Amino acid sequence: MVDELLKTNDLEIVLVDHNEPTGLLKQTFSSNKVSLIIDHHPENAANILSCEKRIELVGSCSSLVADYAMKAAVNLPDDARELIASAIVIDTSGFSPIQAL
């Protein structure tokens, strides 16, 4: 699969729930392929990625994904909506105001 992706000239990578390429992604792809970051962790000041960023320190990154999709008028299928809602409930320990990132 990585070989196929490397052949894709117009490849765009979206980082979700982290804001810097790591592991295989960092080793394999140029950072200029990252077109969007959606994350709820503090950004490393040394992060050189200059793509579009949606970084807010909220309880669940899924909230940001849902908001991004709504603003982009993306009509998510029901199973994706259910998955996002479930992740928000889990990440926020049932909407607790005190949660870990």
Ligand SMILES: [Mn+2]
């Ligand atoms: Mn997270």
